[in-house]
Amino acid sequence: MNVFPIIKRILRQFRRDKRSMALMIVAPLFILTLMWLVLDSETYHPDIATIDVPDPIVEAMENQDAVISQMTEEEALEELREQQLDALIKWEEDHPIVLLEGSEPSANGAVKRVLQETMKAMGGQPDMNPEINFLHGSSDLNLFDNVGPVLIGFFVFFFVFIVGGVSFLRERTQGTLERLLSTPLKRGEIVIGYLGGFGLFTIFQSIIIAAFSIYVLDMFMSGNFWYVMMITFLMAMTALSLGTLLSAYANNEFQMIQFIPLVIVPQVFFSGMFNLETMEPWLRAIGKVMPLTYGAEALRDVMLRGQGFSEFSLQVYILVGFSLLFILLNIVALKRHRRL
Amino acid sequence: MANEIKLSNIAHSFGDETVIKEVNLTVEQGEIFGLLGPSGAGKTTLVKIIVGILNPSEGEAYVQGTKMPSLKQMREIGFMAQSDALYMELSAKENLDFFGAIYGLSPSDRKRRIAEALNVVDLGNHIDKPVDKFSGGMKRRLSLAAAILHEPKVLILDEPTVGIDPVLRQSIWKELNYLKEKGTTIIVTTHVMDEADKCDRLALLRDGYVIAQGSPEQLKQEINAASIEEAFLYYGGARQ
Numbered sequence: 001m002n003v004f005p006i007i008k009r010i011l012r013q014f015r016r017d018k019r020s021m022a023l024m025i026v027a028p029l030f031i032l033t034l035m036w037l038v039l040d041s042e043t044y045h046p047d048i049a050t051i052d053v054p055d056p057i058v059e060a061m062e063n064q065d066a067v068i069s070q071m072t073e074e075e076a077l078e079e080l081r082e083q084q085l086d087a088l089i090k091w092e093e094d095h096p097i098v099l100l101e102g103s104e105p106s107a108n109g110a111v112k113r114v115l116q117e118t119m120k121a122m123g124g125q126p127d128m129n130p131e132i133n134f135l136h137g138s139s140d141l142n143l144f145d146n147v148g149p150v151l152i153g154f155f156v157f158f159f160v161f162i163v164g165g166v167s168f169l170r171e172r173t174q175g176t177l178e179r180l181l182s183t184p185l186k187r188g189e190i191v192i193g194y195l196g197g198f199g200l201f202t203i204f205q206s207i208i209i210a211a212f213s214i215y216v217l218d219m220f221m222s223g224n225f226w227y228v229m230m231i232t233f234l235m236a237m238t239a240l241s242l243g244t245l246l247s248a249y250a251n252n253e254f255q256m257i258q259f260i261p262l263v264i265v266p267q268v269f270f271s272g273m274f275n276l277e278t279m280e281p282w283l284r285a286i287g288k289v290m291p292l293t294y295g296a297e298a299l300r301d302v303m304l305r306g307q308g309f310s311e312f313s314l315q316v317y318i319l320v321g322f323s324l325l326f327i328l329l330n331i332v333a334l335k336r337h338r339r340l
Numbered sequence: 341m342a343n344e345i346k347l348s349n350i351a352h353s354f355g356d357e358t359v360i361k362e363v364n365l366t367v368e369q370g371e372i373f374g375l376l377g378p379s380g381a382g383k384t385t386l387v388k389i390i391v392g393i394l395n396p397s398e399g400e401a402y403v404q405g406t407k408m409p410s411l412k413q414m415r416e417i418g419f420m421a422q423s424d425a426l427y428m429e430l431s432a433k434e435n436l437d438f439f440g441a442i443y444g445l446s447p448s449d450r451k452r453r454i455a456e457a458l459n460v461v462d463l464g465n466h467i468d469k470p471v472d473k474f475s476g477g478m479k480r481r482l483s484l485a486a487a488i489l490h491e492p493k494v495l496i497l498d499e500p501t502v503g504i505d506p507v508l509r510q511s512i513w514k515e516l517n518y519l520k521e522k523g524t525t526i527i528v529t530t531h532v533m534d535e536a537d538k539c540d541r542l543a544l545l546r547d548g549y550v551i552a553q554g555s556p557e558q559l560k561q562e563i564n565a566a567s568i569e570e571a572f573l574y575y576g577g578a579r580q
Contacts, residue, residue, distance in 0.1 A: 176427060
């Protein structure tokens with residue numbers, strides 16, 4: 001039988017490659033844990049502001065686990081814009097008028113559920129048939145529209161990470177990196193040159209992906225196309241600099257692929273594709289170190305909320321910061337191959 | 341003649357493993373200096389120290405009086421690595437154009453030098469062929485062309501003739517001699533003993549030590565050996 005020598009050989013290879021072995025066991029556990037943390041969370045309690053709503057109805061809504069605060073219309077609108085509220089309910093002529101923040105389908109659903117349950121608890125009196133309006137988006141904003149901006153950011157990040165990482169790795173394995181280091185090129189020049197070449201390509205890539213999503217897939221889009229471009233490009237540069245950096249710690253293409261479940265997949269969970277507001281704050285903080293969190297947030301600001309640069313400038317600066325940090329670390333990592 | 345390359349008390353280790361021990365040698369300007377030894381003797385490590393890719397753990401390496409590593413001095417060095425450091429997707433011309441540009445050759449100089457270098461290695465007819473269609477020997481020759489492209493004063497070749505047929509090997513040595521006539525200092529590593537006779541001077545390397553150095557004739561005469569191989573066995577044995 002030729003099977004057994006092969007089995008033996010593969011087991012032997014695994015024993016030599018402790019990392020691949022650990023990955024096959026630890027990574028699935030890791031991903032399963034994350035999914036559990038994200039999906040198995042408590043019911044969402046919407047934040048609702050009430051304006052001139054009769055007390056019995058407010059009480060009934062509080063019984064439905066909604067977080068109710070009474071405020072003036074100006075305050076409520078302000079907080080709604082800053083996404084501190086999910087909805088505001090205003091009472092006019094024995095009739096509620098609901099204004100939903102709108103960009104978060106799960107929050108929309110929770111507010112609607114509270115209204116229905118309240119209506120039931122009040123025995124249908126007074127008539128609670130509410131008028132529902134949206135601050136952002138509209139009632140036909142579906143799940144795809146909602147996660148669309150995140151998906152754009154994610155796919156750009158994912159593919160640039162892999163392609164950039166593997167090609168820099170090949171530079172090392174085929175000996176051309178060493179050859180480059182035998183020339184008067186500075187380490188920084190090699191890194192920047194690499195990012196520059198790929199950067200030009202990713203501008204092209206960003207245009208195609210953004211245009212395809214918005215104009216072909218008809219993803220909900222209420223902002224400026226060039227902002228979408230700029231953010232996807234920054235995502236790509238972050239992914240590229242991170243990919244080339246991590247490729248320094250992979251010995252071959254296979255080990256590069258092993259970074260996907262460790263570096264790429266967790267970012268999806270914290271990117272805003274899932275509502276994290278019911279998650280423990282310390283767990284939510286994990287998302288703060290992930291580039292996709294900021295890229296996705298900025299893309300949602302532009303595409304769903306139609307906001308201007310000042311609203312997502314912080315995210316943009318953080319992405320720039322990530323890129324610069326990774327570029328710097330790349331230059332330092334090359335010291336392993338040439339000290340000067 | 342000036343000392344073009346000087347190594348004093350060089351030692352190098354990777355982690356716990358010491359691969360170069362107490363190496364002292366000098367290479368004169370305009371000579372072909374051979375580093376001869378079996379694989380694992382430390383030839384490549386020594387060469388990388390001279391090129392400036394590696395910092396020696398101990399000792400100092402000077403090229404043209406400049407302590408290595410020095411980016412400025414690297415401009416004057418041509419290096420042909422043991423692996424064919426070429427971009428497989430690119431054509432011969434595109435590869436050379438890339439390396440020429442790194443060394444700051446102007447577009448017109450590049451064009452002229454690419455044509456010259458490709459003629460030297462007899463690849464003039466394959467200028468636009470992508471490198472992944474090249475045979476092993478052709479890739480070796482293209483690597484050599486890339487190393488001599490910027491007309492370096494010091495040329496360092498790590499196993500240049502591996503996988504190259506005898507006719508071509510002869511033409512490569514002819515070219516090395518021509519470069520030497522023009523004043524280029526050349527260091528060649530090899531594990532092929534009969535190539536050693538073509539060098540002006542030799543250092544025999546074994547287990548990280550230089551076990552002997554001198555001209556091929558000197559090395560043979562001193563112990564009445566008929567060949568370098570015999571001399572290598574003698575010096576290698578004497579050390580143990």
